[in-house]
Amino acid sequence: MKPWDPPEERLYGVVDDLLDDWQASYHPAFQGVRVIGHQWSPHSTEIRDFLGRNFVPHQWLNVETEEDAKQVLKTTGVDCSSLPIVVFPDGSFLSKPPAAEIAHKLGLKTKAEFPFYDLVVVGAGPSGLAAAVYGAADGLHTLLIEREAPGGQAGRSSRIENYLGFPMGLSGNDLARRAVAQARRFGVEILTPQEVCGVRVEGPSRVLKLSDGGEVGCRALLIASGIAFRKLEVPGLDRLSGAGVYYYAPMSEAFSYRDGNIYIVGGANSAGQAAMYFSKFARQVTMLVRGGSLSESMSQYLEDQIAATKNIEVRLNSSVIAVEGAERCETITIQNNKTCSTEMVSASALLIYAGAVPRTDWLAGVVERDAQGYVISGQHLMLEGKRPTGWTADRDPFYLETSVPGIFVAGDVRHRSAKGVTSGVGEGAMAVKLVHQYLGLL
Ligand SMILES: Cc1cc2nc3c(=O)[nH]c(=O)nc-3n(C[C@H](O)[C@H](O)[C@H](O)COP(=O)(O)OP(=O)(O)OC[C@H]3O[C@@H](n4cnc5c(N)ncnc54)[C@H](O)[C@@H]3O)c2cc1C
Known part of the structure; x- marks a missing residue:
């Protein structure tokens, strides 16, 4: 007679508990590429977007909130004025790198093998x-x-x-x-x-x-x-682009706007999809649609999904005419295209899906x-x-x-x-x- 007999009663449960404890406390060090920067830095956003869309697994560390980020800065001897930095698994790093430099370092292929x-x-x-x-x-x-x-x-x-x-x-x-x-x-x-x-x-x-x-x-x-996306000519928008204002926002940004108040410009399918996606994270999503109806530009299935989602509001005949904020998007001004009345509202982010050329x-x-x-x-x-x-x-x-x-x-x-x-x-x-x-x- 062994002490773990019958195993269903005396062994499996104990092993399960031990494994659960181990899993809860085990945090292996991340081995891949790390990006360290400021939350509202457009360059940090660009780098993360580039890595994500090129399928490079990476970890984002916000220098303002993550202890690990401060630790990496200490180890590398980098100060905040050199951010964002990209740290590679071999310990080397690049400061404020353009995409081509990151690609080169990662060994992405940029030159043809044959003439x-x-x-x-x-x-x-x-x-x-x-x-x-x-x-x-x-x-x-x-x-x-x-x-x-x-x-x-x-x-x-x-x-x-x-x-x-x-x-x-x-x-x-x-x-x-x-x-x-x-x-x-x-x-x-x-x-x-x-x-x-x-x-x-x-x-x-x-x-x-x-x-x-x-x-x-x-x-x-x-x-x-x-x-490629069409740029909107709106005062304040260029300055805050990448800092709460995004053209075709990277999906990874959704986590930054948990419980936020997001405005989406556009009434086509791309805008509708973004509204559905961001509504899972944000407290409130408001779509600003220039025309008088969504049906003119959006597939019925998406229009139905939007109508059934409680935290999405659709404002028709509406355009954004100004964006303001010190370091990031804080407020936007909306104009009603029919009455010409304007309203300034606080906004965690402005996502733009306003056509392409x-x-x-x-x-x-x-x-x-x-x-x-x-x-x-x-x-x-x-x-x-x-x-x-x-x-x-x-x-x-x-x-x-x-x-x-x-x-x-x-x-x-x-x-x-x-x-x-x-x-x-x-x-x-x-x-x-x-x-x-x-x-x-x-
Ligand atoms: C957010 C969003 C959601 C969408 N959802 C849907 C959907 O649900 N269903 C649907 O059917 N359609 C959807 N669309 C539209 C769909 O994505 C496009 O119609 C489709 O991607 C067009 O494919 P394409 O290959 O012709 O061009 P693109 O997708 O525009 O690709 C062109 C590529 O060429 C590259 N390129 C451009 N110039 C150069 C150059 N000089 N040298 C090298 N590379 C260059 C660009 O970087 C780009 O990667 C969506 C679009 C967006 C933006």
Whole structure:
């Protein structure tokens, strides 16, 4: 007879209790990258956003409130004027580093391995990621170049609920992480952060100029550079950007506004998702919508969710006209667009989801764009049955082909595209089929 017989009674319970005690008191030292800075420092926010969106596990230590932060400052000998700092697992650190320096230190890939590829994709949003996956899966030697972080706009979504195959929805970051893993599995080379700042045509080659001065060539190029948020011209807003005022706020910011009073500018799906997400943390979320109804710009499912959420208020016909605060957003002024009356209210944060525009200056003089900068493709290039000026091929442009043969466009940056994750992914896949047709004709 052993002292722990029967074990169900005399052993398992004791072991469970001991394990519970151990788990409650065991706090292993964090081994990854640590960011130490001030809560309201825009640069700290930028660094955390960059790390999070590039899937780098990290710990954020607020120097004002965390004992560990003070301890790290002592060990590294850094004073507060050098914050934010990024401390790496080997004990080295960078003070006030730009993203490129952090990327270099972390070994993120920013330089291409080869001088020439079958296909180069610019932009790793849903369209670019899809094209890279299908291109490489179909045997094309593929390079994907991303300026900030994989995922694009979708990477900022807290929950995408209308993407096929995910009935409970998934976060944009999760979608991007899965797509990147899939792309790598098929052998796609991914450069991030790296920006394409120019392109030229040299016979059958398309040559891209990179922001670090490098160049890379390809047989076919896909522009999937999406759209970027539109800046609001509101007094006080620029100064407090990153300090309580955020364009397309990082989801990690939600924890900073527990029990806060958050205002969200915008009435589209992105604003609606943010309202739903932040309402789980904040005491009150108020949406400021310029128009007279949410239905004009938001999917019904989101409108219904918002209506059913007690701590979200929707103020229609409302615009923010001023933001104030000493070091962080403290108050905002709201104008009723119908009556022109104004009201100043206290605000823990102002989150802006007020539309986006393409940034395609790097394509100026190369491919045809519309007045807003969207890239024109396919039948939209054919005016009165005539092919675009300078068109060299003996055929009409393919559906997603630009005014230069072999340069394709997909997703939100395309003139008259449907916009959205699903259509971006669809266009990315379709672009690869057209690239094959193009290469087959060379
Ligand atoms: C918060 C939010 C929530 C959303 N929720 C939904 C949703 O639920 N369902 C839905 O269908 N849609 C949603 N959308 C819209 C959806 O995310 C976009 O339609 C989609 O991401 C477009 O994909 P894209 O690849 O065409 O462009 P983007 O996602 O804009 O990606 C373009 C990428 O190109 C990069 N890039 C740009 N220029 C360069 C350059 N010169 N060099 C290198 N890289 C460059 C950018 O950094 C970016 O990563 C949401 C958008 C936002 C902002």
